[in-house]
Amino acid sequence: MPAPPAPGPGPVRPPVDEPGAMPAPAGEWAIETQGLTKAYRGGRRAVDGLDLAVPRGSVFGFLGPNGCGKTTTIRMLMGLIEPTAGRARVLGQPMPAAGRRVLPRVGALIEGPALYGFLSGRDNLRRFDAADPAADPRTREERVGRALERVGLAAAAGKKARAYSLGMKQRLGLAAALLRPRELLVLDEPTNGLDPQGMREIRALVRELAADGTTVFLSSHLLDEIEQICTHAAVMARGRLLTQGPVADLSATALGSHGHARLTVTTPDTADAARVLKECGVTGVEVTDDRVTGELPHPDAPVGGTGDGAPREVAELNAALVHAGVRVRGFGTARASLEDVFVSLTGEGFDVAG
Amino acid sequence: MSLAEAVARTPRPLWSLGLLGSEITMTFRRWRTLALLAVLAGIPVLVGIAVRIETGDGGPDGGGGGEGGPAFLSQVTHNGLFLVFASLAVTLPFFLPMSVGVIAGDSLAGEASGGTLRYLLVAPAGRTRLLLVKYATTLTFCLVSTLIVALSALATGALLFPLGEVTLLSGTSVSFGEGLLRALAIAVAVAVSLTGVAAIGLFVSTLTTSGIAAMATTVGLLITVQILDSLPQLHALQPYLFPHYWLSFADLLRDPVYWDQLAKNLGLQALYAVVFGSAAWARFSTRDITA
Numbered sequence: 001m002p003a004p005p006a007p008g009p010g011p012v013r014p015p016v017d018e019p020g021a022m023p024a025p026a027g028e029w030a031i032e033t034q035g036l037t038k039a040y041r042g043g044r045r046a047v048d049g050l051d052l053a054v055p056r057g058s059v060f061g062f063l064g065p066n067g068c069g070k071t072t073t074i075r076m077l078m079g080l081i082e083p084t085a086g087r088a089r090v091l092g093q094p095m096p097a098a099g100r101r102v103l104p105r106v107g108a109l110i111e112g113p114a115l116y117g118f119l120s121g122r123d124n125l126r127r128f129d130a131a132d133p134a135a136d137p138r139t140r141e142e143r144v145g146r147a148l149e150r151v152g153l154a155a156a157a158g159k160k161a162r163a164y165s166l167g168m169k170q171r172l173g174l175a176a177a178l179l180r181p182r183e184l185l186v187l188d189e190p191t192n193g194l195d196p197q198g199m200r201e202i203r204a205l206v207r208e209l210a211a212d213g214t215t216v217f218l219s220s221h222l223l224d225e226i227e228q229i230c231t232h233a234a235v236m237a238r239g240r241l242l243t244q245g246p247v248a249d250l251s252a253t254a255l256g257s258h259g260h261a262r263l264t265v266t267t268p269d270t271a272d273a274a275r276v277l278k279e280c281g282v283t284g285v286e287v288t289d290d291r292v293t294g295e296l297p298h299p300d301a302p303v304g305g306t307g308d309g310a311p312r313e314v315a316e317l318n319a320a321l322v323h324a325g326v327r328v329r330g331f332g333t334a335r336a337s338l339e340d341v342f343v344s345l346t347g348e349g350f351d352v353a354g
Numbered sequence: 355m356s357l358a359e360a361v362a363r364t365p366r367p368l369w370s371l372g373l374l375g376s377e378i379t380m381t382f383r384r385w386r387t388l389a390l391l392a393v394l395a396g397i398p399v400l401v402g403i404a405v406r407i408e409t410g411d412g413g414p415d416g417g418g419g420g421e422g423g424p425a426f427l428s429q430v431t432h433n434g435l436f437l438v439f440a441s442l443a444v445t446l447p448f449f450l451p452m453s454v455g456v457i458a459g460d461s462l463a464g465e466a467s468g469g470t471l472r473y474l475l476v477a478p479a480g481r482t483r484l485l486l487v488k489y490a491t492t493l494t495f496c497l498v499s500t501l502i503v504a505l506s507a508l509a510t511g512a513l514l515f516p517l518g519e520v521t522l523l524s525g526t527s528v529s530f531g532e533g534l535l536r537a538l539a540i541a542v543a544v545a546v547s548l549t550g551v552a553a554i555g556l557f558v559s560t561l562t563t564s565g566i567a568a569m570a571t572t573v574g575l576l577i578t579v580q581i582l583d584s585l586p587q588l589h590a591l592q593p594y595l596f597p598h599y600w601l602s603f604a605d606l607l608r609d610p611v612y613w614d615q616l617a618k619n620l621g622l623q624a625l626y627a628v629v630f631g632s633a634a635w636a637r638f639s640t641r642d643i644t645a
Contacts, residue, residue: 078476080643103478110476114469118384130376131477131484137372176473 030056030184030215031077035086038072046072048239049086054217054232059210061226061247062219063342064236070219071111073236074188078108091183104134107182109190113173117162121153121172124161128176135180147175152201166193174202178209185209186217191225203229223342235345242345263314265292265321266330276324280317296333373479377491381457387495390453391502397449398441398507405430405437406514426604434511435520435530438537439607441507442500442544446600447580450499450544451551455572457495458555461488462638464565466645481639489556489631496548504541524608536606543603547619550596550626551576557634563645593618596626 031054038047047069054060064070075081077088079096088095093102115124125144129135135143148154151171156164161172170193177185187206191199206229210216220226226233227247234244243250263282267273273292274285282294296314318331381387409431426440462485465471474484511517520533528536555572562568576597582588583595592598599622602615 075472075643078472079478080472080475082640082642099478100480103476106476108473108476110472111469114473116380116468116470119380127376127380128473128477130372131474131479133370133373133478133480133483135369135372137369173473 028056029089029092030054030058031060031088031090031217033073033077033086033088036073036076036083036088037085038069038076038081039084045239047076047083050236050239050241052234052241052244054215056215057210057213058232059206059216059218059230061230061233062217062236063221063223063226063233064219066221068236069239070236071188074108074110074186074217074219078106078110078186079103080110100133104132104180105183106186107177107179107184108186108188109170109173109177110186110188112189112192113169113176115161115164115169115172117160119161120158121161121164121168121175122148122157124172125176125179129179132180143179147178150178150205151175167195167198170194171198171202174205182214184215184217188219189221190218191220191222199225235342237345263294263296263317263333264330265326265328266290267292267321267326267328269326272324273321273326273328276321276326277317280320282317290329370483373483374487374490377487378494381491381495382498387457390456391499394445394449394453394499394503395506397445398437398503399510401427401441401444402430402437402507402510402514405440429521430511431515433520433533434513434515434517435508435533435537437511437515438504438507439540439604441503442540442603443601445503446544446547446603447597448576450496450503451548451576451597452573453499454492454496454548454551455555455576456569458488458492458552459559459568459570459572460565461492461556462559463562463568464559466563466643467565469645471645472643475643482635485556485560485635485638488559489552489634492552492556493545493549496552497542497545500541500545500548504537508537522607522609523604526609528609540603540606543606543616543619544600546623547597547600547603550623550630553627553630553634554596557630557637560634560638560641594622596622598622 031052033050033052036047036050036052037045039045050069050073052073062070062073072081076083077090077095079099082096090098090102091105095102115121116127119127122144125147126140129140129144130137145154148157151174153168153171153175156168161169164172170190174187174190177187185206190206191202194202203225206216206218210229218226218230230247232245233247233250235242235250263277265273265277268290270287270290270292274287277285277292277294282296285292285294314333318328321328321331405427426436426443429436430440462471465474475481479487518530519527520530520536521527551572554575555568558571558575559568562571579595580597583592583597599615599619602619605612605615
């Protein structure tokens with residue numbers, strides 16, 4: 001049983017920079033694209049001028065509605081699809097030109113697992129490992145065994161892959177990506193088809209890998225998932241990149257002034273509460289039913305900057321409310337969720353892009 | 355595991371053979387391949403039993419002479435070794451190339467439809483290397499399937515009929531040992547005859563992401579060309595059709611051997627292999643893998 005997930009998204013988890021963890025990376029970007037474009041017949045652009053920059057050591061969430069070009073981008077990065085224009089560098093080398101040198105250092109799960117149903121799980125891994133000309137056949141058995149254990153499939157390794165459940169297939173696909181130590185993992189919806197328990201395990205595994213210094217490029221439509229494990233994220237819609245950066249900054253830039261933590265007070269005395277909050281410098285105060293919400297004034301402002309007299313501590317707001325005789329039933333703050341960011345950016349929810 | 359490990363390792367040329375080994379093992383372990391080989395092994399047994407029953411009834415002992423497949427049948431009762439030649443003559447026009455078409459047609463299209471192609475390519479197998487491995491495996495299948503027909507025929511012939519000196523088409527007799535050698539040479543000549551179909555199948559396989567479609571197209575092409583090859587009106591075209599010199603293997607049963615047609619067959623197969631092999635490479639090395 002892997003370790004439970006680390007607490008909340010919190011601020012940006014700093015990229016792993018323990019000395020000696022990585023052998024002097026060539027360049028700071030694990031993935032870098034410039035004007036990457038793929039146009040299909042008829043001129044429709046599946047990916048349009050993408051400038052993606054994935055820092056080394058990050059856990060990078062790649063978000064977007066279905067059909068927005070995420071998978072096409074991943075396929076271009078992996079050399080499966082030739083870009084129409086623009087260029088892509090993976091681990092500092094141009095793709096697809098340097099595929100033979102780059103891809104052995106990259107583990108990938110692309111659009112779900114694909115297996116040979118008539119082979120056992122173990123034989124599937126042997127086969128994919130044999131396809132890598134840089135993989136040492138002498139250590140194959142050992143590496144296959146380790147990869148199977150890592151994804152919790154050791155017990156089912158002898159079963160034919162066609163008898164696997166979707167979750168097991170997904171795990172075997174992950175095992176194939178982990179056959180060798182990788183510098184970059186590209187995972188396209190890795191928790192698809194897994195039960196909640198399996199999702200937790202995979203997330204823990206991703207964190208573990210990231211802690212080893214592996215850059216993880218994770219596409220998902222599960223915003224919770226991205227929020228839980230990613231340090232950075234990018235949002236794509238209709239083939240274009242809308243924003244990218246550290247997860248915490250993302251909400252700020254995307255939501256502008258609304259990007260700060262939002263306060264929610266539950267009280268029967270809504271009018272009084274709203275008045276007190278406004279006096280304390282809370283902006284955008286709204287009342288709905290028995291709840292009063294508003295934007296906190298710069299809760300993260302650096303210490304030392306003296307203010308306008310507004311309470312610095314959220315707790316002081318509560319004290320002020322109580323002092324004014326407001327009966328507080330509930331009091332809490334929430335940072336703008338990635339979902340808010342996402343919806344504000346794409347404005348189209350999860351409908352398939354046209 | 356440390357990342358330094360990942361960087362330090364450099365590929366060795368021999369490791370590339372791992373994929374070929376994996377491919378051959380996988381192909382010959384599939385039920386489909388085994389079923390094809392079982393059918394091919396069964397044909398000489400059927401032919402042998404049919405000939406045995408026919409002659410057991412005291413029916414007319416053979417007939418016609420001259421060249422062509424059926425000619426060998428008349429000799430089978432005198433010498434079981436002729437069942438090898440007869441069986442190859444029976445299976446070469448259709449059964450052998452059909453099974454080669456199945457294996458070749460499915461080679462890349464099957465991987466594409468299963469989605470495993472993308473994982474092989476990001477492994478990274480390398481497009482050219484994967485194509486070569488697939489062709490080499492198909493050629494291995496050509497040889498193995500031909501040898502299976504020959505061995506099954508030899509075993510059936512030895513069980514049902516006498517063995518002994520071999521009377522060649524030109525009338526001279528050679529020892530049984532030399533007869534066996536010539537049988538082996540014929541099996542190799544038949545296997546070589548299949549390399550053209552194999553290349554066509556490989557090319558078709560790069561065009562589609564449906565294994566079944568590729569197999570059907572290849573086998574359909576085979577039948578079409580066989581029909582074209584039998585239409586006298588297309589006389590001028592026929593020397594360029596890949597099955598045209600297939601039955602030249604019978605010339606190995608002459609003394610001295612007539613090399614003319616055998617050489618033409620070899621040249622024609624090489625031409626097909628080069629043309630369709632290049633087409634397959636041109637297509638596969640630039641194709642967007644979206645499956």
